[in-house]
Amino acid sequence: MLATSRLTNLLPARMRSQLDAYLEALDLLRNIRDPRVLAALGPSGVRGIFLHRGKQGVPTQMQAAHAAHFDWRYPSDQPEMAELYSRAKEGQWNGDSLPWAIDVDPLNPEVPLLPDRFLDLHMLEDYGIKVSEKEKREISYAMTAWMLSQFLHGEQGALFAAAQVTEAVQFFDGKLYGATQVMDEGRHVEVFNRYLDTKLNKLYQINDNLFVIIDSLMTDGRWDMKFLGMQIMVEGLALGAFGTLYRQTREPLLKELLKMVIQDEARHVHYGVCALREHFTKHISERERQEREDWAFEVALLMRNRFAAYELFEEYFEGRLSRANWRAFVNRTPGMVHFRTVMFSRLVPNLREIGLLSPRVMPRYEEAGLMQYFGGAAADKLTAEQLLS
């Protein structure tokens, strides 16, 4: 490691960060123990991290390979899902009815999008970097736009994944419920996109790690992998992120928007837990279960890294700060610490609940610092009110 850092210090800033990015990616791939997981994530990793397919400025084609599961007998097979379906129908809302007339000034310190301590830029002084008040406000604005952009990209993934899962799932009550989720996700895309285009006027490219996850689950033919990836991992984490942002932002339109989205998402994660618990505990072999368990762990790591906001680093600090130091800073800043806590304290109990956190993988979660979240309540035990409180 010493030798490489001496070598990298001789390179121009942009190349130095790129090297750090490559090393980080290789490290991630190298640590994947299950070859089947490597086979499932590897090609997506190449497309996302090395080829930056999500950043090429053109639409991305992803081949889907799942089978549409028809059932001409229309069984009433899952009462819990049937109940979710009727709740979902009642819970529909119109994106137009949010208070869009509210004027948003992203740089107004009186109505901050994010609290100051979220990205505590004073901490950068440890690395010899001083950030002016004006720059602080700009970065806070950029950070909000960056997070919401990632949410938006995640919602696009959720929209397509929900549609695919609705085709592929074998529970008929699940299919009906799935139709409402497709509508929900469409609405989420609508409102996040509208907020970014009309209020923040900025859209960040998709983060490579998020791209890898979406690519991997869109191209995987197994519906439960799509489900696990989207409902539990991406949206489960997003739910935690939405909640933090909802509590911390002072901007009234964003608050209202997140409140409505969170109520939908609570249903989605509940459905995910309910469908997968049944499936993982009754319908697959131990070997298959283990593969999913490992996959979930790797994706959890990708998700953790996704929040390092490297795009922001490139915009503001590349050349002034090394990528590794930025990572260290983001890992320590109080808002992000809190953010990760909330995100993973939602995710880890859900994984436990669907049977993907057996003693076999616990040491790895321990090592990654994620075991502390093991004891929380899973989504099917949490109400939307609890998520909003």
Added chain:
Amino acid sequence: MSLRATFSPLSLLGSRLEAFKRDLWMVAGDVTGRPRASFERREPLGRHLQVAAPPREVLSPRTVRVVRVVRETDDAVTLHLVDAEGAAFTFLPGQFLTLLVELDGETLRRAYSICSGVEDGGGGVAVTVKRVPGGRVSTHLLTQARDGDTLRVLGPSGSFTVALEPARRRDLVLLGGGSGITPLLSIAKSVLAREPFSRVRLVFGNRSWDEVIFRDALAELVAAYPGRFAVRHVLEVAPKGWTGGVGRLDVEGCGAELDALADEAPGCVGAQANDGEKAVEALEPPEVFLCGPEGMMAAAREALTARRVPLSRVREERFSSPGQQVAARGASDEQPLKPQPITLQGRGQGRVVVATAGQTVLEAGLRAGVGMPFSCALGGCGACKVRLVEGEVEMEEPNCLGAEERAQGFVLACASRAKSAITVEVP
């Protein structure tokens, strides 16, 4: 290769190659340390502007304040308007407002196209009114409008618009006459600002140079968008030393202008793409937007048809409704109206709504949540046409319904009030 190329093994190979080149470009960028932009600036697009006016609110007027009156020519003024409560206006370029003007104890409704671009900022909008000889509202506004006046307006509405989309490579041809320039200016400004790859060419006919509205604004726009915006003025009476077009925009006049446009270099608007590659691609086939006096519009249509321009690529906005030619008001026996049940068939799915006394069929339907089509809400566009199956209505005259439509039993929902229980079919 265009996006619309039909599928063939060759194009598949081509697109694979393109994809491979893009991948390589990204990797090379990483290895050589090429800086990259991780975000883009965004503006409200068509989708966001479209949803801005939920139909039910369109029928209840909002109050606006005149903040500035600008005299454009002897016969035209521009009124800059802001919402009295400070709410921003959202509109699509090319849409119009319906002004409710109180004159001699009567509320007169007239449509005026928004001439500001969606980019102009400030949250307000501008409309330009040209005096029509003997016209009540236009004369009133031209002579009486002052800063600080308040007015009630409906809208924005209208479908003479473009859905803005930065990736488009439009080749817009705008053909305008007289006050018909108003929606065209809004379209030109908005498209130029929001669609960096689109080009706009305007042919603008007027009687004389003194009557040309927006002379300066157009010249500024030409200077601001060299190579992407061009104006050709055509005057019936030209001043000395005039180098622009001369004559009327009749069938020959329009034809000559269209031919000249067609002879210009095939359009391509190049711009630095994100990745530094020069992106020069052909423009889409031309789209034509027409707005002007009835005679000019008819002539332009004929000239376009003769040149085999498909009508699907031609859009029109009519300022004068056929009914305006009918000077006489329809004699109504002025009985006070009573609440009446209205049965809405067709799109109304048989729902029965009750119109309160004096409510129009359109108002009653919309209040009850039926998605009835409409646009101007003042009998001027025909969008709200419904067929009267049973019962009797009182319809405001004049309006834009043609004799043939009347014979087929059509009425305008926005201009009709039920005199008895009625049944209408909503198309």
